[in-house]
Amino acid sequence: MATGVSAPGRAQIGQKTLRTDRWWLAPLRIGVILAFFVIYATVRIFMNKWYWVDAYHYLTPLYSPCVTSSCVEGSSHLGTWFGNFPRFVPFSLITFVILAGFRGTCYYYRKAGYRSLFFAPAACAVPEPHKSYSGERKFPLVALxxxxxFFYGALVFGLLNVYDGIQAFHGKDGGFGIGLGTLIIWINLVALWLYTLSCHACRHIVGGRLKNFSKHPLRYRYWTFVSKLNPKHGTFAMTSLFTVIFTDAYIMALSAGWFSDLRFIN
Amino acid sequence: MSYKGKFRVWRGDSDGGELKDYEVEVNEGEVVLDVIHRLQATQTPDMAVRWNCKAGKCGSCSAEINGMPKLMCMCRMNTFAEDEVVTVTPMRTFPVIRDLVTDVSFNYQKAREIPAFKPPADVKPGDYRMQQVDVERSQEFRKCIECFLCQDTCHVIRDHEENKESFSGPRFLMRIAELDMHPLDAADRQHAAQEQHGLGFCNITKCCTEVCPEHIKITDNALIPMKERVADRKYDPIVWLGNKIRRRPA
Structure with a gap:
């Protein structure tokens, strides 16, 4: 029996969608960006090299914190928590699990993924291709x-990134210094924190779960602050995706010696 | 300045129908509903169309214009090129009655399934006291004009007729959120939202927000907060423990 827009009783219209605009463009664009990031991040975390610039103490966010004995000298500025990892295991496995988990379960990326990768639906009033649909009620999607x-984890990693950012004010002769890499790292930090603090789970935790704001004035102020950021969560999500990639690519290039850092101070 | 607009309008009933082509006069400043009325007045006197206020406040003239769920009275003709064919169909999620009129009784059934506001047992009518700051969050949801465009566009029921029984749709999950956020409502809305009204079906693709003519942030302000509240109860052992030992009411 026909279902969806062809279900019995509904207006019988041959075309599945009558949309005349380029509804496919947005999911295609987002899908390409997401696919690029997934491939880039996967390749990078398995490279296990070119993540640290010793001269300026630049550590890429994809490998922060680097806490195994396998990390190159100097990059473990938070200490060595683990022994040597086997060659095929990424040093940044924990970072990857937390940050990929934060983005993978994020409400914005869920929308983007459902639309662009699962076509559920690709766009509004465009039929999805799946015969049945159970939403986020069953495993594995219930885990979202x-x-x-993951938000709590992202907060911790965000603080670690700030520490890395402070370390990046390091000159070649060991004193204070600022280079283009320092600026890139801090721009990425701002983007990451805007993304993290505008998160829907953050909004709920700081005050959204309350029934009576009047009894919790401080939490109401936090909630009001996060509520101002929250409508731009999607923008922050995509911006920080690009800044992470760019920061990592820049540090990789410096570390590999493809070009040198532009220095402003020391 | 007027021109002859090209329209394709679905004509038929539950037994069948087709898209029919018409040429109708379009004048400056008009909306789609004006042109549909002119079509009815000059060429198709038997065409069924539901409308009332012509001001985007009654929610009667919901339809799909070029495939997108919209209010006909709020869709300006100057958003189309003069040579563009404008296709108007009834909402495709609900059973059609005739032409552009659909049977939206599914929504009234779902509305009846939500228990009304329930104050605490020890608070008598007349003794309700609450701060503005406590109620203003859910006042956004009261802008709803019940046009059911969000219900129409939601793929959970649009693409899966079988889900209609267990999913109430964004409009009524928003109603549950409104009650759950109410400082004096004492009913257990979170359990009902998940188990009886199918909140878990929602995959927050935001189409309901996209089509809302009142610009209510249904997904961000109602559905996601409700999902997080359900997560507190159902998926978060730390919050569960915190609630057990909490001293102050939420």
Missing amino acids: NLHRY
Whole structure:
């Protein structure tokens, strides 16, 4: 029996969608960006090299914190927590799990992924190709409800990134210094924090779960602040995606010696 | 300045129908509903169309214009090129009655399934006291004009007729969120939202927000907060423990 827009009783219209605009463009564009990031990040975390610039103490966010004995000298500025990892295991496995988990369960990326990768639906009033649909009620998609735990993890990693950012004010002779890499790292930090703080789970945790704001004035102020950022969560999500890639690519290039850092101070 | 606009309008009933082509006069400043009315007045007196306020406040003239769920009275003709064919069909999620009129009783059934506002047992009518700051969050949801465009565009029921029984749709999940955020509502809305009204079906693709003529942020302000509240109850052991030992009411 026909279902969806062809279900019995509904207006019988041959075309599945009558949209005349380029509805496919946005999901295609987002899909390409997401696919690029997934491939780039996967390749990078398995490279296990070119993540640290010793002269200026630049550490790429994809490898922060680098806490195994396998990390190159100097990059473990938070200490060595683990022994040597086997060659095929990324040093940044924990970072990758937390940050990929944060983005993968994020409400914005869920929308983007459902539209661009799963076509559920690709665009509004455009039929999805799936015969049945159970949403986020069953395994594995029910696990998306754990987004808040990844948010907590992202907060911790965000603080570690700030520490890395402070370390990046390092001159060639060991004193204070600023280079283009320092600026790139800090721009990425701002983008990452805007993305993290505008998160829907953050909005809920700081005050959204309350029924009576009047009894919790401080939490209401936090909630109001996050609520101002929240409408731009999608913009921050995509901006920070690009800044992470750019920061990592820049540090990789410096580390590999493809070009040198533009220095402003020392 | 007027011109002859090209229109394709679905004509038929639950037994069948087709898109029919018409040429209708279009004048400056008009909306799609004006042209549909002129079509009815000059060429198709038997064409069924539901309308009332012509001001985007009654939610009666919901339809699909060039495939997108919209209010006909709020869709300006100057958003189309003069030679563009404008296709108008009834909402495709609900059973059609005739021409552009659909049977939206599914929505009234779902509305009836939501228990009304329930104050605490020890608070009598007349003793309700609440701060503006506590109620203003859910006042956004009261802008809803019940046009059911969000219901129409939601793929959970649009593409899967079988889900209609277990999914109430964005409009009514928003109603549940409104009640759950109400400072004096004492009913258990979170359990009902997930288990009886199918909140877990929602995959937050935001089409409901996209089509809302009142620009209510349905997904960001109602559905996602409700999902997070359900996660508190159902998927978060730390919050569960915190609620057990909490001293102050939320």
